Amino acid sequence: MDILLVSAGIKAMLRAAQTGIDLSVERKIDNAIFLPTIRLPQSTPLQQVSDFLxxxxxxxxxxxAPFTMGWYQPSLSWTYTDADNSQACIAKMLELQSADSLIDSPTEQKNMLIGGRMIEQWRNDNQPPTAWSRMALTLVDIGVEFIAAYPSVMGVDSKGEKLVVAFADELGSLIPNDIEDMGKRHDFENRVLSLFVRSSLSVLAENTKVIIDDEQVAAIVSGVIKPIVVQMENSDIGEVIQYRELITSLIGPSSEAIMRLVANKAEDYIGDNFIDDKALSAVTKAFLNAATETVQSKNIAAVFSKQGLSALLVAGLDVAIKQPEVFFDESNNIDNTAAMQALLSNVASSLSAGVNDTLDKKLSTALAINVINAVGQNASILFKLDASKPWDKLAAGLIQDFSAELSTSLVDGSRIDLFNSEQKQRLTNLILTQISQSPSMLSIHDQTALKVLRGTIAIIQRDNNFMLSNEDWLAFTELLSNAAINDFERLFNKTMSLAGEQEALLTAMLVPLVQRIEQFNSDSAALAWQADTVIHLFTSTVEGLKGNISGLLDKPNIINELLDDLLLKTANDPDQWGSDAIKEYLTLSVKTAITKGVIS
Amino acid sequence: MKWTTNNYQLKHSNTALKTIVSLFAVFTLMSCVTTEEFTAANDVNSMDNNLTTLLIDASAKNDTGEKKQIAFLAALAHESGDAMASSGSSKVALAYYRIAAVAYWRDDISSNDNKLLDVIDSTKVLCDALKVEGKAPDRDCFVVQITLLLEVIEDKFGAIANIDQSDFTDGNIADVRNLIDELGYQANSNNAKSQGFFVTFVETIKTNAAFLKNHPTMKTYIVETLLKTTKQYKRSMSEIAAYYRKTNNDEEMTSLNATHPIFVQYGNRPEETQDKRIEKMIEEWLTAE
Incomplete structure (x- = not known):
């Protein structure tokens, strides 16, 4: 570093404290102000004649005639002559003016309406430097705001102070050496920067244990902020307006979530805070490109909704922070910017094609987020398992399959349709999260997750009388997804013949059970199956299916027979059959029935 | 090299300056300096917004409710300006004084005129001191300086408009003449009266021509103000001159021409409309050396 630079830096340090506040204050008092125009009397009719001429x-x-009599050329004035002539002149003027009155209002009237002008503080040759001072002052302003609001965050030597310092250190990478090169992004860059500084400080304010260090700030600046502002450089004014609007709605709500991801990285991976700015950049660019893209005559931002796209961006960046090699891996020559963009386009295409209107935007977007998370977090393993199935294609396929399955299931009045939006999202997420614990199931076995979803839904849909609550069914979904990790092949792929139709073992067993219990509940007052007992029956059955099922294969109706037998027993001796007794009986007898084909 | 307003034309085209600017943001926070001026600057912004609203409302409704609020705002800004001046925060004080000056001008309460004079005096002291260092805020110093002239010009033209002008007589034309002399009177020697306020305004603009040349928004405002005031002045002068011609009062006509050079200058111009003549005159005033 040049010695002059060091000395200039030291001098700046010595006076910077007061100068910073001075410039911050100056910027505020330098705002353009409204200065009212001078108020002068309205002209008299006679003066109006003079102005008219x-x-x-x-x-x-x-x-x-009649004007010539009062006209005085040296002063270009018309003045009073006599009453008759004056009246004639006024009348003639009004007559001539009325012909033009619809064309435009007089300038004097317009000026009266405005009533003043906005006046800048400085003359042109005395203007403050723009880009540098404004961006530095923005940091000072935000810092001072936080000092007042959160003194514990912004005190001397605090985390907040260090964070703002970290952003200040990165200004050099945002501002080109020749400020003229900033062009259209001049103010915009300042806005985007301030958005992230505020968000970072808010994250610190809400959790004082959080750490966002210099390297992480550098990664955010070069990986997220810079791609956002650079994207605008080559746009024409119309595109600039649209782009600014998009960023406001896309990045505005996302910035705090993004900074929270960064902070969590430090908490979750102690000793490894490294965030790959190139991976962040790949995701950000992919989203910016996609957000302005149009598929099937619909803008992608409109397909997902801006809030949805913003949530998708956060999901993508989450993957980029945790598994950066998914998006960028220099050693393996991987840059998946285009793949991520293609994924968004593909998903948007299939959603905008409108497979079924029952799938709302919120659910579609949540589904896409869940898939990106599940597939993205495992992308490296998936690639190793089967290089012919890139993660983006796999994710697109999953989103498409899940969307189609949900669309078919969510017909009006169906049991699944009675789940609220959040419960529907959890249903798919439970399956994806559980299945992705064994990444090979996402890749090697085609449509594994889809078959689990389909099987689960097939069972839930049979619950016409609200035997179980939505939350109970979600617990059941988790049970099945867990079972699928180890026993997918048997439970969801192996089929058995029941009533002449080949069905997956799980659905072949559980669908008739649901129907049977519903029938019991409507026919018999002796044994009303409560949710707790039903869940126990399902759990016992699923557990039984994981073991020796030769008895069941010999006698496919054995569980139904068991239930009939239980009903008889409870009817004959109701005092003996409390819910605990029933559950105890089911635990043993269901397993025996499935294994040996007998009722114990 | 100081980070002061007179050095704002710095070109930041090297990394050294980039580093310096980054550092000043850094160390501002580290020093944990007082936020008194920062709070005051926010207050200035807020007062400006309130004043703008009140001025527009007052102009639209033309009632006295807003005027009282404007007067209150003027007093508040005046007091805050004095406090900031005492604590050495000259630029913030000047922003408050500018608000006070505009508000005293537009509150239409004549008993507050002496307060406007106080503000102008206090402003002058601060601006003169800051000008030595090249730090005087351009707009705020200039605006305070012209508010009194704008108020007086408004008052005098308002007073002329209150005189019955449908049928001039020796009596009412003398009243108009006295008032127009208070605006446009200017004689090279043997001054019987003080220089008119409109003439003073024009002279002030001429003195600040170089400044206005580089301050587009202020220049536009001044040009508009000059157009309106000169046109109004010319209207009244034409009527007085017409009466003297009609009554063959050569003596008063000669006196009028001798003591109102702006009107004479207007009459000698070759342009075919009054607006064109006035625009050309303003152009010349604004290119005065």
């Missing part, structure tokens, strides 16, 4: 198009009238 001074309009360029009326010059010929000066020498014509």
């Amino acid at each position: 001074n309009e360029a198009e009326n010059i010929p009238l000066r020498s014509q």
Whole structure:
């Protein structure tokens, strides 16, 4: 580093404290202000005649009657002559003016409406430096705001102070050496920067244990902020306006979530705070490119909704922070910017094609987020398992399959349709999260997750009388997804013949059970199956199916027979059959029935 | 090299300056300096917004409710300006004084005129001191300087408009003449009266021509103000001159021409409309050396 630079830096340090506040204050008092115009009396009718004859198009009238009598050329004035002539002149003027009155209002009236002008503080040759001072002052302003609001965050030597310092250190990478090169991004860059500084400080304010260090700030600046502002450079003014609007709605709500991801990285991976700015950049660019793209005559931002796209961005960046090699891996020559963009386009295409209107935007977007999370976090393993199935294609396929399955299931009045939006999202997420614990199931076995979803839904849909609550069914979904990790092949792929139809073992067993219990509940007052007992029956059955099922294969109706037998027993001796007794009986007898084909 | 307003034309085209600017943001926070001026600057912004609203409302409704609020705002800004001046925060004080000056001008309460004079005096002291260092805020110093002239010009033209002008007589034309002399009177020697306020305004603009040349928004405002005031002045002068011609009062006509050079200058111009003549005159005033 140049010695002059060091000495200049030291001098700046010595006076910077007061200068910073001075410049911050100056910027505020330098705002343009409204200065009212001088108020002068309205002209009299006679003065109006004079003004009328001074309009360029009326010059010929000066020498014509009735105006010529009062016209005085040296001062270009018309003045009072006598009452009759004055009245005649006013009348003639009004007559001529009325012909033009619809064309435009007089300038004097317009000025009266405005009533003043905005006045800048400085003359041109005395203007403050713009880009540098404004961005530095922005940091100072935000810092001072936080000092007042959160003294514990912004005190001397605090985390907040260090964070702002970290952003200040990164200004060099945002501002080109020649400020003229900033062009259209001049103010915009300042806005985006301030958004992230505020968000970072808010994250610190809400959790004082959080750490966001210099390297992480550098990664955010070069990986997220810079791609956002650079994207705008080559746009024309119309595109600039649209882009700014998009960023406001896309990045505005996302910035705090993004900074929270960064902070969590430090908490979750002690000793490894490294965040790959190139991976962040790949995701950010992919989103910016996609957000302005149009598929099937619909803008992608409109397909997902801006809030949805913002949530998708956060999901993508989450993957980029945790598994950066998914998006960028220099050693393996991987840059998946285009793949991520293609994924968004593909998903948007299939959603905008409108497979079924029952799938709302919120659910579609949540589904896409869940898939990106599940597939993205495992992308490296998936690639190793089967290089012919890139993660983006796999994710697109999953989103498409899940969307189609949900669309078919969510017909009006169906049991699944009675789940609220959040419960529907959890249903798919439970399956994806559980299945992705064994990444090979996402890749090697085609449509594994889809079959689990399909099987689960097939069972839930049979619950016509609200045997179980939505939350109970979600617990059941988790049970099945867990079972699928180890026993997918048997439970969801192996089929058995039941009533003449080949069904997956799980659905072949559980669908008739649901129907049977519903029938019991409607026919018999002796044994009303409560949710707790039903869940126990399902759990016992699923557990039984994981073991020796030769008895079941010999006698496919054995569980139903068991239930009939239980009903008889409870009817004959109701005092003996409390819920605990029933559950105890089911635990043993279901397993025996499935294994040996007998009722114990 | 100081980070002061007179050095704002710095070109930041090297990394050294980039580092310096980054550092000043850094160390501002580290020093944990007082936020008194920062709070005051926010207050200035807020007062400006309130004043703008009140001025627009007052102009639209033309009632006295807003005027009282404007007067209150003027007093508040005046007091805050004095406090900031005492604590050495000259630029913030000047922002408050500018608000006070505009508000005293537009509150239409004549008993507050002496307060406007106080503000102008206090402003002058601060601006003169800051000008030595090249730090005087351009707009705020200039605006305070012209508010009194704008108020007086408004008052005098308002007074002329209150005189019955439908049928001039020796009596009422003398009243108009006295008032127009208070605006446009200017004689090279043997001054019987003080220089008119409109003439003073024009002279002030001429003195600040170089400044206005580089301050587009202020220049536009001044040009508009000059157009309106000169046109109004010319209207009244034409009527007085017409009466003297009609009554063959050569003596008063000669006196009028001798003591109102702006009107004479207007009469000698070749342009075909009054607006063109006035625009050319303003152009010349604004290119005065």
